[in-house]
Amino acid sequence: MSPVDLPHWPRAHGSPLFAARLRSIPQDFQVTEELGWDFSGDGEHDYLWIEKTGANTEWVSRQLALYADVPAKDIGYAGLKDRHAVTRQWFSIPRWNAPAWDQFDVQGVRIVDVQRHQRKLRRGAHRANTFQILLRVDETPDTTAMEDRLAVIKNEGVPNYFGEQRFGRDGGNLRLANDWAAGKRLPRHKRSLAISTVRSFLFNEALAERVQEDTWNEFVIGDLANLDGTGSVFEVPEIDDDLLRRRDAMDVHPAGILAGDSSNIGPENWQAALDKARVEPGSRSFRLPIRNLSSKINEAGVTLSFTLDRGSFATAMLRELCVAAS
16 A cells, blocks of 8 residues: 655754664663652552563553453553653553562563552553653764754744654555545544544644744734643633743743534544544644753764653654654
């Protein structure tokens, strides 16, 4: 099946400065989850702090379910982490059968810590993810240009695009979305993937327009404003000095709509499918703040460390600095 080419959504901070190879080995891409809250210390759920290498989150959750002899649906995790990486994240497992976690043995999976909590870990319950990424290069980048670009990114953030992985290998999830919109019956998990793909693509298209207009990090009357680090939004009927001060302080961000029922965004067949499925509209910040950003150059390449709010993509930041080496 032929690939589906994604649009070349515009960058905000200029052309890429260098070409780099990403994820040559899993250790080049490391992700550590930050929950942002404390455990109760008791309750019916074990929380496992797991380091996994070359394994995706859903597969690990199934291995935990088999070992603990519980239904897979009762395993909790806050977010899907990359497969081709070294990632550290929490999983929750009911204690019904009192599994001996010190005897759990699955290749590529290491239990680092065990805690207890009263409730199952839910999707989106974490605060952020911290990344350490090695960009392998054949030629050392211009240090001054790179430091200048990173300073701009640290100060202004980057456009909060959904990453290419949201649209599947060779854009395959877009084909799935079109099949769903055309009325094809899909299993529940593929239907959810199709809806997510539609909403993500339409958001990226709207954000691309704002980048072209140079308003992706500016408020426009009628916008939504997203309160930093939360899902809270409010309308912007006027732009006053207080709003601008809070924008400059990264306390609030311009936000756009995630398409849903009666949102009247995008192609008619996609909107009709969203209406039929009664998908509730949502929102997402146009601007992605990059926290705790640092860099180091060595003989292997450029190592970047930074923290992103949940639901954000590291590729949104990387694309403002470099391009994938061919």
